[in-house]
Amino acid sequence: MCGIIGYIGERNCIPILISGLKRLEYRGYDSAGIGVLSDAESVIVKKPGKVSSLEEKVELLNLSSNVGIGHTRWATHGLPNEINAHPHSNQNGTISLIHNGIIENYQTLKKGLQKLGYNFISETDSEVLPHLIDNFISRGHSLLKSVRLALSEVEGTYGIAVIYSGEPDKIVVARKGSPLIIGIGSDENFVASDVSAILAHTKQVVYLEDNEIAEVFRDHFNAKTISDDEIEKEVHEISMSLEEIDKGGYPHFMLKEIMEQPESVRNSMRGRILLEEGNVKLGGLAEVADRLAKSKRIIISACGTSWHAGLVGEYMIEQYAKIPTEVEYASEFRYRNPIINPDDSVFFISQSGETADTLAALKEAKNNGALALGICNVVGSSIARESIAGVYTHAGPEIGVASTKAFTSQLVVLALITLLISRKRGMSLEEGKKIAEELNSIPEKINLILSKNDEIKNIAEKYCNVKNFLYLGRGYNFPVALEGALKLKEISYIHAEGYPAAEMKHGPIALIDDNMPVVFIAPKDSIYDKVISNIEEVRARGGNIIAIVTEKDENMNRLVDHSIKIPDTIPMLMPILASIPLQLLAYHIAVKKGLNVDQPRNLAKSVTVE
Ligand code: M6R
Numbered sequence: 356m357c358g359i360i361g362y363i364g365e366r367n368c369i370p371i372l373i374s375g376l377k378r379l380e381y382r383g384y385d386s387a388g389i390g391v392l393s394d395a396e397s398v399i400v401k402k403p404g405k406v407s408s409l410e411e412k413v414e415l416l417n418l419s420s421n422v423g424i425g426h427t428r429w430a431t432h433g434l435p436n437e438i439n440a441h442p443h444s445n446q447n448g449t450i451s452l453i454h455n456g457i458i459e460n461y462q463t464l465k466k467g468l469q470k471l472g473y474n475f476i477s478e479t480d481s482e483v484l485p486h487l488i489d490n491f492i493s494r495g496h497s498l499l500k501s502v503r504l505a506l507s508e509v510e511g512t513y514g515i516a517v518i519y520s521g522e523p524d525k526i527v528v529a530r531k532g533s534p535l536i537i538g539i540g541s542d543e544n545f546v547a548s549d550v551s552a553i554l555a556h557t558k559q560v561v562y563l564e565d566n567e568i569a570e571v572f573r574d575h576f577n578a579k580t581i582s583d584d585e586i587e588k589e590v591h592e593i594s595m596s597l598e599e600i601d602k603g604g605y606p607h608f609m610l611k612e613i614m615e616q617p618e619s620v621r622n623s624m625r626g627r628i629l630l631e632e633g634n635v636k637l638g639g640l641a642e643v644a645d646r647l648a649k650s651k652r653i654i655i656s657a658c659g660t661s662w663h664a665g666l667v668g669e670y671m672i673e674q675y676a677k678i679p680t681e682v683e684y685a686s687e688f689r690y691r692n693p694i695i696n697p698d699d700s701v702f703f704i705s706q707s708g709e710t711a712d713t714l715a716a717l718k719e720a721k722n723n724g725a726l727a728l729g730i731c732n733v734v735g736s737s738i739a740r741e742s743i744a745g746v747y748t749h750a751g752p753e754i755g756v757a758s759t760k761a762f763t764s765q766l767v768v769l770a771l772i773t774l775l776i777s778r779k780r781g782m783s784l785e786e787g788k789k790i791a792e793e794l795n796s797i798p799e800k801i802n803l804i805l806s807k808n809d810e811i812k813n814i815a816e817k818y819c820n821v822k823n824f825l826y827l828g829r830g831y832n833f834p835v836a837l838e839g840a841l842k843l844k845e846i847s848y849i850h851a852e853g854y855p856a857a858e859m860k861h862g863p864i865a866l867i868d869d870n871m872p873v874v875f876i877a878p879k880d881s882i883y884d885k886v887i888s889n890i891e892e893v894r895a896r897g898g899n900i901i902a903i904v905t906e907k908d909e910n911m912n913r914l915v916d917h918s919i920k921i922p923d924t925i926p927m928l929m930p931i932l933a934s935i936p937l938q939l940l941a942y943h944i945a946v947k948k949g950l951n952v953d954q955p956r957n958l959a960k961s962v963t964v965e
Pocket of ligand 1 (some may be wrong): 659660661705706713755842958
């Protein structure tokens with residue numbers, strides 16, 4: 356959450372900071388600010404709301420500078436107003452600092468600083484940092500050493516960037532639990548929380564690790580650990596292009612990302628399926644595949660949409676690999692002292708690879724000796740780097756806050772992993788081939804679903820004024836119901852709940868009347884008849900029914916108000932197809948309501964705080 360950008364070089368940093376902030380806005384968007392050094396004087400400009408409001412304010416000031424930092428905020432402590440926006444400053448305004456993360460002991464630090472005469476003006480935890488640094492600078496230390504000493508007193512997480520008018524030739528950055536990269540240019544350098552902010556300028560990046568700090572100058576940088584040990588950092592080349600993170604003519608990133616799914620799932624499979632062998636090749640798991648296949652138990656841990664993908668993974672692994680599998684919210688897993696054995700394998704699924712709870716759960720599993728594996732979309736992200744081994748989903752950059760293509764790619768990767776383990780545990784060549792062939796046919800089937808966009812839009816428009824929605828599915832499609840409900844509530848602000856269809860009569864049925872739309876995921880599978888009984892129960896109580904059904908299901912039309920037909924596939928892959936009409940349904944309802952689908956209120960793309 357929150358976004359950081361910084362620049363030092365020959366050019367005027369203002370347009371670089373503003374365009375970087377616009378790219379980062381999907382990470383947090385309740386206020387924004389920049390801090391620059393102009394003629395060795397610190398200038399800070401902040402504004403609540405969108406980056407465009409900050410841009411207007413900055414333009415009026417006619418500023419120019421060769422070194423500066425910028426921040427877009429997702430509020431944790433204090434309202435999203437101008438005072439609480441970053442950068443924060445010390446009393447005489449010589450230091451400007453931006454911070455992602457949470458300072459857990461800020462109250463204690465604040466009291467100590469207040470006793471020394473420091474005045475605080477914001478409600479944020481972050482404001483302790485410039486005062487703490489100031490306190491060390493005033494004792495004669497350099498900026499770098501002062502930041503280091505200040506951070507050694509801090510409990511919590513941070514990604515920070517600091518500039519100081521007393522040392523105007525550098526930006527100091529540090530990281531613990533919140534991503535920070537240095538972008539290497541020619542006679543100029545960048546800092547950012549996310550490559551998208553600097554991709555227009557450079558593809559050469561250095562990832563700071565936890566407890567590392569760096570001084571970034573115009574033409575070089577020096578990195579150390581917080582405890583002052585010298586370190587060598589490797590420069591990585593980013594393969595992502597700028598076009599990949601643009602809207603490509605679509606009105607919203609979310610729609611673009613939904614429409615990209617034939618290609619994104621193809622990319623998740625590319626070079627990995629061995630059709631003739633009915634098997635897969637996953638380079639990232641090669642060294643651990645045997646140990647993984649011998650696991651006594653598999654645990655999958657994640658948050659939000661990635662957790663829903665994990666639930667589908669549980670069904671897949673238990674059905675085919677026959678390994679007991681549990682799925683757990685990362686936020687629960689990390690704090691409840693879970694029993695983890697050395698012969699357990701634990702998968703951590705995360706689009707961003709930066710989700711704080713998932714990252715902490717991963718560290719917990721590793722400490723307990725489990726085989727900790729990552730399934731991430733963002734290459735080089737913290738979870739990807741902390742994992743012992745793993746698989747990238749390769750869905751491409753996902754900018755819309757509501758996860759769509761990342762979800763279907765996670766499902767594809769989980770299917771690939773299931774195939775890999777199951778073949779090692781005795782699945783026949785014939786069955787392996789069947790799954791591999793079905794996977795191969797998924798992109799074309801997604802195309803067919805996407806061609807129904809207008810049909811789904813028409814249905815959506817009928818329901819944009821309702822207050823509640825229920826989503827029901829069974830077996831593999833129960834997690835699809837949860838995911839459909841999450842998609843709707845996060846972007847349309849309509850209350851929606853997902854249930855296993857049979858659970859409806861244990862409570863939710865009381866809610867059903869003619870104002871309650873109920874979405875059934877009802878493909879023709881082994882439990883189809885049971886779902887039909889659940890549909891009848893809703894019909895008998897006047898509920899409006901939207902059903903996701905498989906082609907050739909002519910029976911359903913007489914039972915439901917709207918049916919959306921999707922191609923058939925094997926049950927384990929049905930969630931990939933069935934989730935797509937639900938993404939479109941949520942999208943069109945939110946658009947019809949005039950809402951900002953890419954940046955829904957109160958949410959952020961990457962949840963890097965607890
Ligand atoms: O980046 P991650 O996959 O770890 O993110 C997990 C959740 O925060 C995320 O899936 C969230 O639920 C999305 N907004 C759902 O659309």
